[in-house]
Amino acid sequence: MITEHRRRAYLDAMQVATWLPRTVLPFAAPSNPELLALAPEIPLEDAPAPVADVIPEAPAAEARPAATSVRARIEIPRPGSNPRPAVQSAPEAAAEPEAAPAKQEAPPPPRFSLQLLRAGNCLLLVELPTGEPFQSRDPAYLLLKDLLRAAGLPDSPQILGEPVRWPLLSRGNMDQGPDAARDFVQGFVGMRMEEQGDCACLWLVGLPAVRFAGEADAGAFNRELQVEGLGATWALPGLELLMDEPERKGELWQAMRRVMRRWKHTE
Template sequence: MANELQRQAYLSALGIENYMPRMILPFAPPSVVCELPISVAAQEPSLLQDKFAPTSLSPITLTPLAAPVGNSVASEILADVAPVKKLTVPINAASILDQFETKKAPVIEPFALSLWRPAPGFLIVDSRNSSLALPTELLLNNLLRTFLPTIKPDLREEVMRWPMIENRFVSRTADDARNELQTWLAVENELRPINRLWLMGDNAARYLLDAEIKPADVYWQEHVLNSTGTGVNSLRAIILPSLVELLQQPRLKAHFWASVK
């Protein structure tokens, strides 16, 4: 190649640093040392190619190879196993937050229950309402004197508040209250076996019965409670209105006597 600059450009494009011909062709002109300018090395390759491009190049015709036998069958197989492109779903901040946001159960307000043990094996759980100054203990005393005529009932009241442990980091859902109170009842039954149980009012029945039972639908009825969770010991509880409801609606006392007798 007589044009040394053009030869150096081709060798540089091919990544060849040093080139030495093995033989000299006959009638070839003698090689002349070419001094390359310093600015040529600093120029972009595209500029060098444009500057030292050959004036005329004969086009090269590529003859396609014959298709191998069974190429169409292979193409069909590859087309079947080709991965299916997933549909692109727009991603935004709202969709990301929806994925990480968990729907929490509603928090219930703290409440209190009144406990009485008028006789051995007899437990009364009443839904306490301290905001109303009503003579609930006097009503309970009259009811028990009629229900237990031969026994002097013990009317020492115990107040059980929920949550039992004040901790703002603990969740306070209906399931939490139900699990905690049912566990308490199971332990109470183990320590002091219960053979008669009154659940009076909404809170007493709602959290000591199963979650699917509505207290208002089972008033005046008797339910079997599995206090231990293993089926070994079972409690029979009568679901009754609270003492406050009996005072506010005296006509309910007739249903009360029909249920407890």
């Protein structure tokens, strides 16, 4: 059985304004005498049997689910009990500031070692394959001597200063990117060229020398380049690359025959 308060709520939801129970309801409020006076008298012999005599009382376990089903059917959700999320209009969404783009990280500094040499009236900026100065029996140094003999230049080149190693510093906030490396290498070579005087041609041996002194890439191998501040240059593959790919030597020799006029005619 249900309480009087809940019973009245159900009747209001079903729009029942007046009702009279057939039997005494437990937990019910006292009946209104005026309503009882309006009810017609029913002879005792014609009165219907009490509900308790006709319909057996249902067990408490069965009555509880029935009340639950009725409650779910007639209850009306209260306004605002489950508010819907506000839908943002298109103009407001467009007015929102865009997220700031992620800060692009600076590329790592290039790493290379270059040695400046002089052979006759030519200067050579050569990549050091191991990062250390040449030794007399190094295979790369022996190959360089062969190239100088084939070019008609002294095969015992003079070392000019210490190798140029990049990056300069392992720590610190100084810019050591590709542009800084190019400016440093070109400034270093230009200063040495002024000290040495006449220079018929500058050899750029190896990709780091071609990239940071000649401002070119591997596509410039075996070609002549004109570099501002450095004059006429000749781009060559690296010594280690020539040892790994001997087939490049034929193309190098053909290019050398065309460029050789630069230092041959000035002797």
